[in-house]
Amino acid sequence: MHLAVVGTGRVGRMTLLALAHEFWIKELTLVDVAPRLAEAVAEEIRHTIASTRVPMKIFAYDQDKAVEGADMVLVTAGFPRTPEMKDRTELTAVNASMIKEIAEALGPRNPEAKFVIVTNPVDAMGTLFKKISGADWVISTGTNLESQRFRSELSKQLDVPITAVRGFVGGEHGADAVLLWSTVKIDGKSLKEYLNRSQKTLDKEGMKESVKEISRMIIQVSGGTRQGPAVSFRDILRSIALDDNKVLSVATPYQTPQIPEPVMVGIPSMVGKNIGPTLETFLTEGERGELQKAASKIYGTYQGALTSP
Known part of the structure; x- marks a missing residue:
């Protein structure tokens, strides 16, 4: 199975560590707009699977449009909640612009993909992603x-x-x-x-x-x-x-x-x-x-x- 992970920040990296033990992943594509971040994280995961012995091919890109033909896509990109925030909805405006851009890039290039949205506020962002991407199969990680x-x-x-x-x-x-x-x-x-x-x-x-x-x-x-x-x-x-x-x-x-x-x-x-x-x-x-x-x-x-x- 080809899994793409969009966003390799704090949440994305920790999730990738957990995924480095999953034998169902045959191809892993990482994307992050921060220069060379996805490349660096990809190297770390390669070092990890040298221990876990999970045979997967790993690719890294800095543009969302590079993701094509994925079976499943996990979207973690976005600004995280900070201690002073009373509610995750305070992230709506700043993260909505990212989700729109990602949805426009990924939807047409991955017509068979199952999309799982993590970006906060996650339920609204999942709804927005489905609307913009036109994808049939979209969920958020919910509760x-x-x-x-x-x-x-x-x-x-x-x-x-x-x-x-x-x-x-x-x-x-x-x-x-x-x-x-x-x-x-x-x-x-x-x-x-x-x-x-x-x-x-x-x-x-x-x-x-x-x-x-x-x-x-x-x-x-x-x-x-x-x-x-x-x-x-x-x-x-x-x-x-x-x-x-x-x-x-x-x-x-x-x-x-x-x-x-x-x-x-x-x-x-x-x-x-x-x-x-x-x-x-x-x-x-x-x-x-x-x-x-x-x-x-x-x-x-x-x-x-x-x-x-």
């Missing part, structure tokens, strides 16, 4: 990372192994993420049943705050999130490439009566060569209502991106 954080917090608060925890987050990546409590299972039991049997308690409001805001602390202390996003994106790409149909909380086009066109909204879905079915019908009425609210927020951000210079 898959929040779902990992959710399970991590459940494991910590309940003092159970992470392997015993299941649960998902939906909605918007960021402030309007929706913790889907109805999806939580602990040792195969519903959360309510587990808490009753174990006599444990759970601070749901505190957990909600932690899941949504933990990235701010990480950015303030270490300069940016790295490992968590990298393995999240790796998991999505792997499930697509191998047609694993793993349930992941990616964002796909979602229509509601309140908005005139679909936008990318995170909903737990089976992820493979195709996306779906989703778990939406299994959610509570309240949770589905929160997804619709998130869709309206994402639509507003998308409209701002669409009209930005």
Whole structure:
């Protein structure tokens, strides 16, 4: 499989380290507009696969239009969130111009590609990329990372192994993420049943705050999130490439009566060569209502991106 990664900055490089262990990648194309950055990163990955023994051909370019005939494209290019930013939507204008340029270059040259968008605000940027590129198969990474954080917090608060925890987050990546409590299972039991049997308690409001805001602390202390996003994106790409149909909380086009066109909204879905079915019908009425609210927020951000210079 030919995978292209557009953007080899902090997030792109860490994701590439995770991908250096993936035997399904036969050809890897790296692109970054920063002079010689993709070339330098390509050398690092070549050194890495000398250890991991994954036989892949690696190419590096400094122009988006150099990417042709890819089977899958991961777009990480863009300015990252900084500690002083209250919300990822503050990146809308500056990153929208990049996404438009990348979409115009990649869409026609990669007609069979599956596009996975990472650039923040990710759901609006995924929607914008699909609009501009005209590509059929586009998703954003949605709330898959929040779902990992959710399970991590459940494991910590309940003092159970992470392997015993299941649960998902939906909605918007960021402030309007929706913790889907109805999806939580602990040792195969519903959360309510587990808490009753174990006599444990759970601070749901505190957990909600932690899941949504933990990235701010990480950015303030270490300069940016790295490992968590990298393995999240790796998991999505792997499930697509191998047609694993793993349930992941990616964002796909979602229509509601309140908005005139679909936008990318995170909903737990089976992820493979195709996306779906989703778990939406299994959610509570309240949770589905929160997804619709998130869709309206994402639509507003998308409209701002669409009209930005």
